[in-house]
Amino acid sequence: MSRRVLVVDDAIFMRTMISDILKKGEFEVCGEGATGAEAVDQYQKLKPDLVIMDIIMPDMGGIEAVKAIMQLDPNARILMCSAMGQQALVVEAIQAGARDFVVKPFQPSRVLEAAQRALK
Amino acid sequence: MDTAKYINLFVSETREHLVSLNQALLALEKKPDESSQLDEIFRSMHTIKGMAASIGLDFIADLTHKGEDLLDKMRRRQTAAASEEIDLIFLVLDFLEEAVGLVAAGKQPDESLNQRCRELVGQIEGLTAVTQETEPVKVSSNGGSDFKRINPLKTDNSHVFKIRILLEQDVSLKSARAFLILHTLERIGRVAYTVPERHDLESEKFDRGFTIFLVTDQEDQEELRNDISCADVEDIQIEEVREESAEEALERKTIGAFVQLAQEKAKDVKVSVARLDSLMNLVGELVVWRERLKQLAVQNGDPAIQDGVDKIAQIASDLQQEVLTARLVPMSEVLDRFPRVVRDAAKGLGKEIDFTVEGRELEMDRAILQMLSEPVIHLLRNAVDHGIELPHQRKQAGKSQVGSITLTAQKQKDQVLIKVVDDGKGFDLERIRRKVIDNGYLTAGRAAELTDQQLYEYLLLPGFSTADKVSELSGRGVGLDVVKRRIEEMGGSFAMESRPGQGSVFSITVPLSLAIIRTLLISAGDQTYAVPITQVKEITNIKQKALKTLHGKRLLQFRNRVIPVVRLASVIGLSPETDIGEGPALIVDRQGSELALLFDTMIGQQEIVVKPLSRFVKGIKTFSGATIGREGHPMLILDLNNIAI
Numbered sequence: 164m165s166r167r168v169l170v171v172d173d174a175i176f177m178r179t180m181i182s183d184i185l186k187k188g189e190f191e192v193c194g195e196g197a198t199g200a201e202a203v204d205q206y207q208k209l210k211p212d213l214v215i216m217d218i219i220m221p222d223m224g225g226i227e228a229v230k231a232i233m234q235l236d237p238n239a240r241i242l243m244c245s246a247m248g249q250q251a252l253v254v255e256a257i258q259a260g261a262r263d264f265v266v267k268p269f270q271p272s273r274v275l276e277a278a279q280r281a282l283k
Numbered sequence: 284m285d286t287a288k289y290i291n292l293f294v295s296e297t298r299e300h301l302v303s304l305n306q307a308l309l310a311l312e313k314k315p316d317e318s319s320q321l322d323e324i325f326r327s328m329h330t331i332k333g334m335a336a337s338i339g340l341d342f343i344a345d346l347t348h349k350g351e352d353l354l355d356k357m358r359r360r361q362t363a364a365a366s367e368e369i370d371l372i373f374l375v376l377d378f379l380e381e382a383v384g385l386v387a388a389g390k391q392p393d394e395s396l397n398q399r400c401r402e403l404v405g406q407i408e409g410l411t412a413v414t415q416e417t418e419p420v421k422v423s424s425n426g427g428s429d430f431k432r433i434n435p436l437k438t439d440n441s442h443v444f445k446i447r448i449l450l451e452q453d454v455s456l457k458s459a460r461a462f463l464i465l466h467t468l469e470r471i472g473r474v475a476y477t478v479p480e481r482h483d484l485e486s487e488k489f490d491r492g493f494t495i496f497l498v499t500d501q502e503d504q505e506e507l508r509n510d511i512s513c514a515d516v517e518d519i520q521i522e523e524v525r526e527e528s529a530e531e532a533l534e535r536k537t538i539g540a541f542v543q544l545a546q547e548k549a550k551d552v553k554v555s556v557a558r559l560d561s562l563m564n565l566v567g568e569l570v571v572w573r574e575r576l577k578q579l580a581v582q583n584g585d586p587a588i589q590d591g592v593d594k595i596a597q598i599a600s601d602l603q604q605e606v607l608t609a610r611l612v613p614m615s616e617v618l619d620r621f622p623r624v625v626r627d628a629a630k631g632l633g634k635e636i637d638f639t640v641e642g643r644e645l646e647m648d649r650a651i652l653q654m655l656s657e658p659v660i661h662l663l664r665n666a667v668d669h670g671i672e673l674p675h676q677r678k679q680a681g682k683s684q685v686g687s688i689t690l691t692a693q694k695q696k697d698q699v700l701i702k703v704v705d706d707g708k709g710f711d712l713e714r715i716r717r718k719v720i721d722n723g724y725l726t727a728g729r730a731a732e733l734t735d736q737q738l739y740e741y742l743l744l745p746g747f748s749t750a751d752k753v754s755e756l757s758g759r760g761v762g763l764d765v766v767k768r769r770i771e772e773m774g775g776s777f778a779m780e781s782r783p784g785q786g787s788v789f790s791i792t793v794p795l796s797l798a799i800i801r802t803l804l805i806s807a808g809d810q811t812y813a814v815p816i817t818q819v820k821e822i823t824n825i826k827q828k829a830l831k832t833l834h835g836k837r838l839l840q841f842r843n844r845v846i847p848v849v850r851l852a853s854v855i856g857l858s859p860e861t862d863i864g865e866g867p868a869l870i871v872d873r874q875g876s877e878l879a880l881l882f883d884t885m886i887g888q889q890e891i892v893v894k895p896l897s898r899f900v901k902g903i904k905t906f907s908g909a910t911i912g913r914e915g916h917p918m919l920i921l922d923l924n925n926i927a928i
Contacts, residue, residue, distance in 0.1 A: 245456065250487075253459035257466050263513045264463070266455040277514035 166282055167193040169211040171202040171228070172244065173220045180269065181215055181244070188275040199223025203231045206239070213282055214241045215274075218252050226256050233260040240281045244269075291555075293334045294387045297379070300327040302616070304376055305623045308369060312626075315363035324372070325354045331379065342392055342400045343382055349407040350375050356411050371406055373623075378403055442502060442523055443475070446495045446511065449518040458487040460515050465495065471510055472499025491517075496524070556649060559610050566599075566606045571910070573599045574889055610650070614692050614699075615643035617656045624660055625688060628667040635674055635685040636667060642692030647699055647795050654773050655701070655793060658766040662703045662789045663688065665763075670707030670787055680784065682706070694795065698775075698817060701791040710781040712738055718747070736875075739779050743767050774800070774815070774893065774907060776874040776924055792874075800893060802920065804886035805869070807851040811886055813910060813920045814869060821870040825881060836928065839868075839879045846870065847928045848879040854905060854926055871923045878923065893920060 168190050172178045175197075182192045194209045196202045200223040202216055214232065218225035225243060232239045243256045243264040253264050262281040265274050304327045311320040328350045335343035350372065357364055378399060385392060392400075448464060450457060461484040468474055474481075475496040479489050501507055504521045511519055573596050580592040618640050625638040671677075671686035678684055689704045715738050719730045724741065741747055745764045763779075770777045775793030794800065794817075802813035803822075829840045830848065839848040848868070852858040868881040891910040896903075907922035 245459075247455045250456050250459045253456055254462050257459070257463050264456070264459065265514050273514055280512050280514070283509060283512075 165189045165191045166212040166278075167191050167209070168278070169194045169196065169202065169205055169209060169214045169216075171196040171199075171205075171214065171216040171220070171225075173197050173217065177217065177244070177267075181274065184269065184271045184274050185215075185278065187271065188278065190278065199225060199228035199231075202228045203235070206232050207235060210236075212240065213278060214239065215244060215278065216241060217244045218249060218256060219246075226252065226259055229256055229259040229261050242277055242281050290338060290386060293338055293340075294383055296334060297331050297383050300331055301376055301380055301383070302619050303327055305373075306619055308372055308376065309622050309626060311364055312366075312369050315365075315369070318358060321354060321358050321364070325351060325358065328354060340382075340386065342397060343379065346375060346378065346400055346404055349404050349411075352411045353407050368410060371403075371410065373627075375403055375407075441472070441498050441500050444497045444499065444504070444507065445522050445524045446497055446507075447492060447518075447520040448495070448511070448516060449492045449520075451515050451517040452491065454491070454515045457489070458485050460513075461485070461489075461493060463513060464511055464516075467511055467513070468495060468497050468499075471501055471507065472497050554609075559606070559649070562606050563610065566603050569599050570603055570890060607648070610648050611646040612649045612652060613643065614645045614647060614652065617652050617659075618643050618690065618692070620656075621660070621663060621690060625663055625667060628664050629671075632667065633673060634667060634671050636671055637685050637687045638690070639687070640690045642701075645692050645694055645699065647793075651773055651793055651795075654769065655791070658769045658791065659690070659701065659703070661766050662791075663690070666703055666705040666707065666787070666789075670705040670709075672708050676708075680708075695792070696817060697795050697800075698792050699795055701793070703789045704786065706786040709783045709785055709787050710739070710742070712781075712783065715739075715741060722747070735781075739781070742779075743777075771907075771922075771924060778874045800891060802889055802891050803869070804889055804918075805851065805880075805882040806884045806886055807855060807882055808857045810855070811918055812851065812855075813889070813891055813918055814871070814880075814923065815920070816888065818871045818873070818923050819869050820872050820877070822885070823868055823870060823879075825865055825868045825879065827865050841870065841879065844877070846877045846879045848881065849926065849928060850881040851921075852881075852883070854880075854921075873924050878926065878928065880923075880926075891918075891920070 166189065168185055170178050170181050170185070170192055172181065178195050178197075182195070185192055190213075193211050194205045196205050198220050199216075202214065202225075203223070205211075206214060216225050216228060220228075223231075229241055229243075232241060237260075239260070241261045243253060243261045244267060245253050245256075245264050246267045256264065263277050265277050304324055307320045307323045307327070311317060311324070314320075328347050332344050332347035332351065335341075335347060353368065353372070357368060382392065382396065382400075385396070446468070448461075450460060454460060465474055465477070465481070465484075475498055477484060477496070478494045483489060484493055499507075504523075507521055508519055576592050577596060580589045583589075621640065622638055625636060629636040666688050671688065672680065672682075674684045677686060687706045689702075691700075691702045691704070693700045693702075712735060716730050716733065719725050719733070719738070719741050720727050724730075725733075742762075743764050745762070747762070747764070767777045770791050770793065773793050775791060777792075778790045779787060780790075781787040801816040803816050803819055804811050804813055806812070823841070825839060825848070831838045831840060831845070837848050839846045850858065850864065864881070866881050866883070867885060868879045871878050871880055893908040893910060896906060896908055904925040904927070905922060906919045907925075908920045910918050910920060
């Protein structure tokens with residue numbers, strides 16, 4: 164049974180790339196979002212198994228979105244995407260409840276592994 | 284590990300820490316509510332612990348670990364330090380000093396030492412016991428038996444796991460990764476400590492691997508592995524720990540103490556004193572041959588050779604200066620131990636003493652400073668024991684209840700003048716005079732004629748002491764005579780002065796640097812002798828009519844003063860004593876008194892390297908040492924202080 168993933172990133176390029184990677188594994192991309200606000204909105208509607216989300220986005224950043232989603236569903240599984248040099252933000256996201264993080268540029272295998280582990 | 288190297292480092296570092304510990308503790312004793320001192324004491328204690336544990340000196344590590352517990356408790360409590368606590372820490376410092384001495388001598392602790400260590404540990408436990416149970420366990424640092432810190436966390440159902448994480452190569456955001464893992468583990472149990480320390484993990488000061496000690500109720504290691512697993516992790520090893528293994532302890536401690544030590548000390552290189560000594564000796568030889576070469580160049584007359592010799596002579600002087608400077612250490616290295624000595628002595632006798640030290644920053648030769656330590660300690664103990672009166676006696680005498688002892692060090696040309704001044708009762712001159720008579724040195728009549736200064740001289744005779752009882756402090760068979768002898772062996776001089784009821788002053792003068800001194804060369808017959816130039820006040824020509832005889836002694840009438848006079852030839856046994864005659868003479872200073880020394884010819888000035896006399900001729904008081912003269916012949920140095928008049 165494939166798992167349903169919500170992919171949130173303000174760049175279409177990144178969303179496409181993440182979706183392509185996920186489709187190679189046993190994942191179904193059930194929805195996409197470009198902002199934190201959209202992520203919260205989509206989460207409520209879709210109830211995905213996993214959220215893969217960028218940290219820095221317009222209209223509610225990733226960290227705010229993690230907090231909001233965790234309030235909706237304390238068991239939400241969220242995997243953060245981060246660029247190098249965002250150490251402090253990653254730590255903040257973890258404190259907010261994110262399960263794991265992957266660092267850009269992505270290695271497909273690491274993204275898949277992280278996604279699988281986050282769902283355990 | 285190169286154990287010998289680490290032991291030397293340990294010994295020297297620990298001694299430095301002990302000095303600052305003593306200072307800080309004394310300061311704390313004066314102001315028990317000043318917590319900044321506690322922090323410093325704690326840090327020093329902690330560093331010693333880390334070092335001791337790293338080289339397997341477990342008894343020291345355990346004791347300092349307990350010491351930390353006590354200090355930590357004092358810090359947290361935020362109330363003034365109790366005197367029993369301070370006293371106990373003083374005892375710990377004493378013990379450490381002794382233990383370090385043992386380590387330095389390459390000895391193993393014997394049973395009595397171990398026993399005392401256990402007693403101290405027990406005493407500390409007694410003071411810290413009350414709060415021990417409720418204290419939270421700290422995220423640990425290096426050193427010590429950290430398993431013991433885990434223990435209080437551990438309940439019957441809990442397990443201690445050692446979790447070793449290896450990240451994949453080229454991982455970004457390593458510290459966030461470490462944080463994530465720690466964050467996860469903290470939901471499962473309690474992280475007792477990490478290697479490297481947590482703070483280093485958070486600032487990315489690690490390579491790929493780190494280790495976490497976790498206390499948890501979870502039993503299943505596979506489940507634990509699943510919980511931890513996340514992106515970027517190459518390997519996770521989990522094992523249950525019952526007691527920290529020696530190998531891990533070593534790993535942890537090595538990372539801790541010595542990396543830190545190496546970083547701290549990178550700016551300075553430690554050179555052994557033995558190496559400095561041999562460098563000094565070589566420079567000494569160089570100086571001797573420089574003088575000889577200079578003379579040969581003058582005889583040769585070739586300006587090119589003279590020019591070259593001058594250059595080499597200049598370089599030799601610079602080199603000599605550099606080596607001498609390298610040997611200099613601030614007096615604080617020795618002086619800073621003294622407040623403790625005075626405090627202990629005063630406390631033992633129930634006296635109140637305000638002790639001040641001046642001149643800590645003065646630099647002097649390491650060897651001289653070390654040799655000075657013992658005589659000065661003796662003078663200080665003397666001042667506490669025999670000088671300063673008990674509080675009620677001082678009150679009766681109309682003095683402040685608190686006595687004062689001052690130690691000053693002061694540079695005077697190429698010498699250091701050290702004074703120990705107390706405002707105690709001074710010498711009991713009448714008692715000394717009685718003792719001179721009772722011991723059969725002089726008849727009552729002659730003794731009555733003695734001046735104060737002459738009476739003091741008797742105090743310097745071996746075995747002559749005014750103390751009726753041997754006291755615990757200063758009466759251990761070492762008297763002022765020994766102090767005087769020690770100082771003179773160093774090429775220095777010792778003097779004292781006293782006013783009944785007002786106090787005493789003891790003065791020590793020693794050369795700033797050892798071994799090389801400027802001298803005047805004078806001859807008698809065909810022999811040349813060296814006289815330290817610092818003691819020469821004047822060179823004059825003596826006429827027969829200025830000479831007088833009194834009580835069979837020859838005296839010189841010189842500028843309204845009367846000075847004893849001797850001829851060098853008779854001092855060394857070349858001519859009969861009565862034959863003074865006329866001629867050139869040195870007026871020399873002998874610790875406050877003067878002497879005129881007639882000689883045959885003035886040869887000149889020379890810097891010489893003092894070589895101690897062999898022990899077979901040490902008993903000859905006339906000479907203080909020997910050197911190599913310009914022609915390469917041995918030459919003796921006159922000991923002006925000890926020439927018999």
